[in-house]
Amino acid sequence: MQEPNYPESYWVESAKRIESDNSIESQKIETVIVGAGITGITLAYLLVQEGVKVALIDADRIIHGTTGHTTAKITAQHGLIYDKMINQSGIEKASLYYKANNEALQFIADTIQKHEISCDFSRQDAYVYTNMDEYFDKIMLEHRAYEKLGITGDVVKELPISIDAKLGIMMKNQAQFHPVKYLNKLVEAFVSRGGILLENTPVADIENDEHPKVILKNGGQIEANKLVLATHYPFYDWPGLYFARLHAERSYVVAAKSTKPYAGGMYINAESPTRSIRYTPLNEGENLLLIGGETHKTGQGESTLSHYEKLVEFTKNNFGIEEISYRWSAQDLVTLDDIPYVGHITADEPNIYVATGYAKWGMTNGTAAARVIRDLILDKQNDFVDLYTPSRFDANPSIKNVIVQNADVAKQLIKGKLEAPDKTIEDIANSEGAAVMINGERAGCYKDEEGQIYLVDTTCTHIGCEVKWNSGDRSWDCPCHGSRFSYKGEVMEGPATEPLRRIDLD
Ligand SMILES: Cc1cc2nc3c(=O)[nH]c(=O)nc-3n(C[C@H](O)[C@H](O)[C@H](O)COP(=O)(O)OP(=O)(O)OC[C@H]3O[C@@H](n4cnc5c(N)ncnc54)[C@H](O)[C@@H]3O)c2cc1C
Secondary structure (H helix, E strand, C coil): CCCCCCCCCHHHHCCCCCCCCCCCCCCEEEEEEECCCHHHHHHHHHHHHCCCCEEEECCCCCCCCHHHHCCCEECCCCCCCHHHHHHHHCHHHHHHHHHHHHHHHHHHHHHHHHCCCCCCCEEEEEEEEECCHHHHHHHHHHHHHHHHHCCCEEEECCCCCCCCCCEEEEEEEEEECCHHHHHHHHHHHHHHCCCEEECCCCEEEEEECCCEEEEECCCCEEEEEEEEECCCCCCCCCCCCHHHCEEEEEEEEEEEEECCCCCCCEEEECCCCCEEEEEEECCCCCEEEEEEEEEEECCCCCCHHHHHHHHHHHHHHHHCCCCCCEEEEEEEEEECCCCCEEEECCCCCCCEEEEECCCCCHHHHHHHHHHHHHHHHCCCCCCCHHHHCCCCCCCHHHHHHHHHHHHHHHHHHHHHHHCCCCCCHHHCCCCEEEEEEECCEEEEEEECCCCCEEEECCECCCCCCECEEECCCCEEECCCCCCEEECCCCEEECCCCCCCCECCCC
16 A cells, blocks of 8 residues: 655754755864754854854754654653662762753753744643553652652642553653754854854765864865764764664654644653653644654564554544644664763764764753763863763673673674565565565565665665665664665665665666
8 A cells, every 4th residue: 555645744844944055165174063963053053152163064954863853852851760870870870860951951941032932942741651550669769769869740640631641750840842943043043153054965984083084975075173973873983882882763753733722741651662742832723742652673673654553543542633744753872871972982082072872862962962062172161071971881781781782783683684585576566665585685675656666785884784674764774773774775864874785677
């Protein structure tokens, strides 16, 4: 069956498009930031205010990565994390983590006020709820953690909206916004202060001699005193072994228009499958309900289309709405101890910085990361440097996780090589894709609406795992580190920087 064509994410679709002139006069810039999502844009905005000459480069259009496909809750409530973090990393780190994210929330609120940004910002209480008895203890322990950390919140036995919940924990006075409208304004402020914005300029590689240098796909090179990788996954991942300490998780969002009043609040359940709920106001008294979840490791698990179907069913059963106006999916990266990696990419490379691993809480973590890196570049004191440093590796659980994570990569690597597809090109219907066998060799096959065949080598160009077909987004996704390729094999998302090899049917 042919899938209806959905528009882009609501955030991307409903905000104006900022134009960039894509020109650069000097090939040596004080600071180069690669990646124009919430991290790169916030940092670029902060640095130009300090008089730093900055070039902000993106492979695509700005805010078209994960930030353009988020649910945009701005909160320090990141699921049930604080009790776990106190046990795993100690109360001091848990307290710093809350403080970093809470200050980031306040920074966003202040910036919106300062520039009078119209971005549907509103204060909302945030809830984690459960319908499973085995989570009751976890909710109560989380509440105790809130008390220890001085977080304002409470245990609740029902939710303000009509969703079944046996128990929940509320964090008071969090927020939500339209991320593209907010960041567009920061980009305008950046450009008006002389910042250079280069879109559609993929960076192919990095050389690090006396000064770091970005090697552009178009053949150009830009040298910098300071280089920041705000590329979501740091494609320059060998020096810090990032491939061994990050994994990608994919999540889905459906958005449905509603004229019924919404009682407010942002919600996420504690158990799996995840259900994340918020609204955003539309014109004429209408709301857009955003229902997210169905998280799974990228390139692993069932047919991706079925994840959308389950979210649609949830929307229908709980809100009585069948018509879906938008749907989108994206992925985020998770670190070994659930705390992002922000700071010097390795202890030996003081001029290259990284910010990654927000575990689906990048509105506050990405903002906090930008503030940490600004202070590192300007040599200013920042309370959160040690919390986020990628060079931390004293936590025992991290070491255990390294082994588990690499075992999973090894498993995917070997499993992919051993699995021989049982389909041939003839089995693939129009608008479908799958791994097939051709002349005894494995290949990825996609047939478009007219039956045009696209064949690719399914070996990921990052470290050689076998990519899997993503039916929901018509892409080839890598189960090892989350690289994604179009049906033609072009890179859509790193760490891979090279396309899949195209196979000629002849
Ligand atoms: C479905 C979903 C829902 C979420 N909901 C929430 C939420 O409610 N609240 C919350 O706090 N967080 C949420 N998150 C997480 C949050 O959206 C992300 O953590 C955050 O957007 C990541 O921002 P970023 O700047 O690191 O990356 P991105 O926004 O992905 O930006 C990275 C940029 O780098 C560019 N790039 C990559 N490689 C190159 C290259 N080689 N050359 C040049 N440019 C390159 C990309 O084109 C991209 O524009 C959610 C995530 C998902 C997946």
